[in-house]
Amino acid sequence: MKRSRFSEEQIIGILKEQEAGQATADVCRRHGISSATFYKWKAKYGGLEVSEAKRLKALEDENARLKKLLAEAMLDNAVLKEISSKKW
Structure with a gap:
């Protein structure tokens, strides 16, 4: 962007x-x-106000970071489920 x-x-x-x-x-x-x-x-x-805008920007950055962490955790969970469902 x-x-x-x-x-x-x-x-x-x-x-x-x-x-x-x-x-x-x-x-x-x-x-x-x-x-x-x-x-x-x-x-x-x-x-x-300026201070509120800075806080809004910080919250948006934290939200993006948390969304990325959640997506990675869900991907790891899906991989583990796929591995555990296969018969060895």
């Missing part, structure tokens, strides 16, 4: 500019983003 050129802190700052009363089109033009990108960010980060 392509990395954003903006960090979570910068994204939240951009959203706060628009919440402060500036027009969405002006904010998008100034930062060189499309309005679709802006609204996608607003759906994901709207109402968050």
Whole structure:
């Protein structure tokens, strides 16, 4: 997945500019983003503070790591079941 050129802190700052009363089109033009990108960010980060965004990122990373561990454990379990079901 392509990395954003903006960090979570910068994204939240951009959203706060628009919440402060500036027009969405002006904010998008100034930062060189499309309005679709802006609204996608607003759906994901709207109402968050910087500390909350960092915590969200940490939780997403931990969730991905745990999903990977679960998939590996399920694969190991399936291999063991297959081995034990065969007659020697």
